[in-house]
Amino acid sequence: MGPSDRMLALLCCLANGDEAMTVKQLADSTAQPVSTAYRHLRQLLAWGLVSERANGRYAPGAQAVRLQQGFLRSNELMRWASPVLMELTERTQESSALLVALRDHALCVEMIDSPQPLRCCYRQGQVQPLVKGASARALLAWMSDAEREMALALRDEQERNEALKGLADIREHGFAVSLGEIDEGVWGASAPVLTPRGQLKAVVSVMAPQSRVSGREEWLACQTRDSAQRLGELLQ
Template sequence: MDLLNLFLVHTKLSVNDMIRLSGIPKSSVHRMIASLADMGLLHKDQDGQYELGLLFLQFGNLVAERLDIRHVAAAEMQRLRDEIGEAVHLAVRDGDSSMYIEKLDTDHPVRLFTKIGRRAPLYAGASSRILLAFMPEEEREEYLSEVELKPIGPGTIVSLAKLRETLAASRESGCSFSISELENYTAELCAPIFDHTGRMAAGLSIAGPEGRFGEDWRPELIRKVKQAAHEISLKLGYGGPPCGQ
């Protein structure tokens, strides 16, 4: 896994690259590469460099197909994107990070570049923070007691007191809003999705350039995102009231 994890940030690597980056002894790296290539997890190209094998595509498609929430949310995501004209994302928690598992892009010529699989720490950005806000309290407190708040964008919250205040406000209002927390001049608005047990399942967000999320029309955007998130929750068997009410 140490070798495979290198390919999360590198498209191709030579054997020497993997030895240098992993710190694993040369003989062990050679042995493991041979095994990974035999299993189809790594592929050697004509230049002698390695990349992830096609087996990952097969596994990736299976994981995507089995994430039922993507299929349940598809219609509401489409409706929301068509109504407001901004990119719509579906995010889930993965450890101490959030990750986009689905995205519908906007037709705007000026847009925010995001992609499925993008990760962010749970304290940064609206999608991440809504997941943190609605985590079970014990898990949330454990995370907050250990996390190191580092600036990512100019708007990243790096004060623990402010983060706690913002999380409480998100739980009360049923939404989270961020400006320039991960990238400059960008904004994101997110609402939680709950499953049949009442636990948070995902976050539904819209994102784009900051200028299109002004205070004049932000309340209407909030209403529409929360409504869409609630509709998805109902389809997952959630029986509670709309979040924030």
Template sequence: MAGNSGEAGGRSVAGRVFAVLEAFDGERESLRLAEIARHADLPAPTALRMVRELVAWGALERQRDGGYRLGRRLWSLGALAPCLRRIRELAQPALQELHERTGQTALVAALDGRSALLLDRLPGAAVQSSPFQVRVGGRMDLHATAVGRVLLAFAPEALVREVTAGLAAAGARHTRYTVVAPGRLARELAAVRRGGVGYARREMQPAYGAAAVPVFHPDGSLLAALGLVVPAPVDPARYEGRLREAGRLMAAEVARSVVAEQAAGNAVGNAAGNTASTG
């Protein structure tokens, strides 16, 4: 299509739109036009045109301070992704129990590229009153969050190397507690694999710590990470038992779902076979 070619380094219209949307992540939830243009590597006039069209469609929202953030229509579309929606549904009983038994923020995340994608969360009182909140659908660092560290621990080695190489970047350190030494991160990931639980203490924000456990599919692949965020004075290890219980609960929900889907598939197959034999 002729309308998809051209400016901004030869990128298509779709490519430029994606570049604008990818400028927003867990660390950059609100951006001004100049920042969008810089992160998307677009000329200011092109960025302005893209942003206006995305605002009109509902993918971006204009804020009172002149900045922009991702719009609700985009979040709604993302929530329709069948795989992610299913993981979110399966996590509900575990999230509810973890939240009710601890009073802290319970969350579930899945691996998405080089980030942890927040699928759902039930906020505790401490996080509700905090200005730092990653929204559902937002992304979090793999190296500096508990859920991210759990996801990274069981990720392909190529991704581990890529994330480790990025520790030298200026934006990798969020607080003075953030792990940015490759050797230290390797030890943290080894501890997750060995012990089945990951921690991040004051690494994204000095006021919070977190713990997370992996949730596996019956085929052995990692499905998600279930986590808990607590105020920094509280040691997240205090809730390790509750967190492990919630992880087992979610894994059981996943296993039941797989068995039910297999049974439904067998029933359909048997019905089709019976129809063919009597036809």
């Protein structure tokens, strides 16, 4: 791993964390010496990508807000995702989300909450490993072989085998479903967003409490698949 990779690994580690981290924690999490991590953090501080707290811990900096705004403003996928997800939630009355693959994780980039009082606890910016859950399986199913290999490179043999199980069936049906794989009692369905040329851009997911989906599983999965297909057709 070169210097640039180490610096980017620190940024990603901070982005994925739920709280500020010490240099030692960051160095251990990214497999680099403390002295190297500290040197890279000073550079990131100078650019405003990282902020330093009074207790010597580090967190994402204010420049990250501009990066997010630039992503939302210039990304065609995001421009069309919100109206498509809002329509999906209106039809199903369940929470819907858009997730993209980031190396070995799935990142939620858009989320529309269910209007019902009892709904899933999920949020924009949340990440999950690409090993379980409907969203992860749908992303893995439509990835290229090289992307799939990278996504699972750090997993042990048992995790890899479990993640790869049933991907052909998922592609045949056009969607993946799961129950309780991420959160107990939560049912989910995910389908790929493919460009007209067949390139995987993201997955659309619907999630709901298990108690509310009985007898609606097939319909909800098909609604998810149709919305993902519509979003893909809107992309140039």
